[in-house]
Amino acid sequence: MAATRRSTEDDSRTRSALLDAAQQLMVEEGYAAVTTRRLAAASGLNKALVYYYFGTMDDLFIALFRRGAERSLEREADALTGPQPLWALWDRLRERTSNELTVELVALANHRKALRAEITEFSRRFREMQLARIGEALAGYGVDPEEWPVAAVVVTMAGVARFLLMEEAIDVRIGHPQAVELVERFIRSLEGERITSAARAG
Amino acid sequence: MAATRRSTEDDSRTRSALLDAAQQLMVEEGYAAVTTRRLAAASGLNKALVYYYFGTMDDLFIALFRRGAERSLEREADALTGPQPLWALWDRLRERTSNELTVELVALANHRKALRAEITEFSRRFREMQLARIGEALAGYGVDPEEWPVAAVVVTMAGVARFLLMEEAIDVRIGHPQAVELVERFIRSLEGERITSAARAG
DNA sequence: GTCTATAGCTGGATAGAC
DNA sequence: GTCTATCCAGCTATAGAC
Numbered sequence: 001m002a003a004t005r006r007s008t009e010d011d012s013r014t015r016s017a018l019l020d021a022a023q024q025l026m027v028e029e030g031y032a033a034v035t036t037r038r039l040a041a042a043s044g045l046n047k048a049l050v051y052y053y054f055g056t057m058d059d060l061f062i063a064l065f066r067r068g069a070e071r072s073l074e075r076e077a078d079a080l081t082g083p084q085p086l087w088a089l090w091d092r093l094r095e096r097t098s099n100e101l102t103v104e105l106v107a108l109a110n111h112r113k114a115l116r117a118e119i120t121e122f123s124r125r126f127r128e129m130q131l132a133r134i135g136e137a138l139a140g141y142g143v144d145p146e147e148w149p150v151a152a153v154v155v156t157m158a159g160v161a162r163f164l165l166m167e168e169a170i171d172v173r174i175g176h177p178q179a180v181e182l183v184e185r186f187i188r189s190l191e192g193e194r195i196t197s198a199a200r201a202g
Numbered sequence: 203m204a205a206t207r208r209s210t211e212d213d214s215r216t217r218s219a220l221l222d223a224a225q226q227l228m229v230e231e232g233y234a235a236v237t238t239r240r241l242a243a244a245s246g247l248n249k250a251l252v253y254y255y256f257g258t259m260d261d262l263f264i265a266l267f268r269r270g271a272e273r274s275l276e277r278e279a280d281a282l283t284g285p286q287p288l289w290a291l292w293d294r295l296r297e298r299t300s301n302e303l304t305v306e307l308v309a310l311a312n313h314r315k316a317l318r319a320e321i322t323e324f325s326r327r328f329r330e331m332q333l334a335r336i337g338e339a340l341a342g343y344g345v346d347p348e349e350w351p352v353a354a355v356v357v358t359m360a361g362v363a364r365f366l367l368m369e370e371a372i373d374v375r376i377g378h379p380q381a382v383e384l385v386e387r388f389i390r391s392l393e394g395e396r397i398t399s400a401a402r403a404g
Numbered sequence: 405g406t407c408t409a410t411a412g413c414t415g416g417a418t419a420g421a422c
Numbered sequence: 423g424t425c426t427a428t429c430c431a432g433c434t435a436t437a438g439a440c
Contacts, residue, residue: 014405030313032234035433046407051435107309109372111232120372127376151377152384159365159381160358170311170322174329175353179361182354216423237415248425253417 015053017043022064027100031108034061061115065105069122072098073129080133086187087194089134089154093161096168103166130154141190157183217255219245224266229302233310236263263317267307271324274300275331282335288389289396291336291356295363298370305368332356343392359385 021043025033036057040047054060079088109116135150160183164176187194223245227235238259242249256262281290311318337352362385366378389396 012405030309032313036435037432048408048436049406052405057434103309104312106368106372107232107306110306111234116372120374123369123372123374124376127374131377149380149384151380155365155377155381156358156362156384159363160361162365162368163357163361166308166364167325170308170318170325172322172325172329174326175333175357178351178353179357182351182358214423238417239414249416250418250426251424254423259416 012053014045014049017045018050018053018060019064019067022060023068023101026064026104031061031104058112058114061105061108061112062118064101065115065118065122068098068101073122073126076126077129077133080130084191084195085133085137086157086191089130090157090161090183090187091194093158094165096165099162099165100169103169127154130158138190143190214255216247216251219247220252220255220262221266221269224262225270225303228266228306233263233306260314260316263307263310263314264320266303267317267320267324270300270303275324275328278328279331279335282332286393286397287335287339288359288393291332292359292363292385292389293396295360296366298367301364301367302371305371329356332360340392345392 018039021039022034025038025042034057036047036050039045039050050057050060054063076089076092079092082088105115106119109119131150131154134154138145138148138150138153160179164179167173167176220241223241224236227240227244236259238249238252241247241252252259252262256265278291278294281294284290307317308321311321333352333356336356340347340350340352340355362381366381369375369378
């Protein structure tokens with residue numbers, strides 16, 4: 001291959017290292033900290049390599065989002081095929097790990113058109129996948145779709161989970177245990193107690 | 203008063219104009235667009251006045267947040283003393299106006315300690331006020347606090363509302379109508395149909 | 405594929421005239 | 423209270439040597 005700009009699918013060691021550095025900077029210090037200078041410093045690589053691999057900072061952000069989103073969509077789809085799809089969805093929604101990055105990217109996307117379009121597309125794919133999996137589960141439990149439409153269940157769970165994470169980030173937790181209990185009571189009424197993978201294995 | 207730095211309580215015309223410009227820039231282009239140069243350009247004032255009135259950009263952001271939060275807390279407290287507190291809360295939570303600004307400020311607060319502390323304090327005051335007002339309302343309706351703890355109701359409504367606004371901002375609306383209907387069915391079961399102020403007046 | 409060097413701009417902040 | 427002038431740091435991006 002000639003020494004031309006690499007494609008998105010490419011994942012050389014250098015490219016991955018740059019994305020890793022970008023991810024860490026973004027999570028720890030916010031998107032404003034993700035600059036060519038700081039990427040170079042954090043990865044031990046050269047400033048100019050950012051442009052060699054990504055073209056512009058915009059493309060770097062898109063590549064970073066896409067890498068995380070693809071991994072996450074796959075893993076979530078897997079998790080929702082297990083024996084307790086509602087518990088699995090709830091637990092994944094409440095994970096801080098991949099969520100912090102998402103929050104920064106969404107804020108950043110407010111003024112980056114291309115990134116925004118990418119996030120929109122993936123969000124829809126996530127939602128459709130969740131609706132399919134959870135829809136099957138609710139039907140299997142014999143839930144009345146008039147009383148509990150799958151879309152309402154999924155969006156409400158996602159909304160509460162995201163909101164709790166956002167408030168936790170600014171040390172506001174008033175009412176959180178009660179909200180968690182409300183959701184978990186609903187889940188428990190359909191799937192019983194949460195069975196952790198550790199418990200299943202043991 | 204001598205020509206020294208003005209206090210937060212002060213609201214000269216120039217100071218207000220700078221805050222107005224900051225607010226507009228932030229809502230329309232994100233917090234990264236709020237710079238001294240652009241504030242000056244947008245308000246027709248001089249760059250250096252930002253430092254005269256606010257000291258640092260950090261203080262400007264805090265002043266901007268505080269101005270909006272104080273207004274908003276007052277107005278919300280008023281709204282929740284009306285005849286339909288749940289409808290009032292829900293409608294206010296779903297308003298886009300003051301919410302866009304909040305989202306930007308919260309993102310910005312990730313790496314601005316002082317701003318974050320300010321947002322934390324106000325968020326708690328909001329929550330406490332909501333719990334007091336909605337708590338009274340639910341008790342008045344004879345709602346079983348074991349089944350529907352006031353904290354769970356308030357946090358869930360806030361979470362769903364905020365999430366819908368965030369997704370709308372990136373053009374994702376899958377399942378939104380169903381989620382809205384789920385919440386509004388609950389409210390309707392307690393307060394009946396929403397009575398708009400227009401309808402009350404007429 | 406990785407580096408140095410540099411252009412050209414924009415940022416926060418201050419000094420000091422008026 | 424408002425302005426000009428200015429400092430210096432940091433930013434994106436490109437050219438071109440190796």
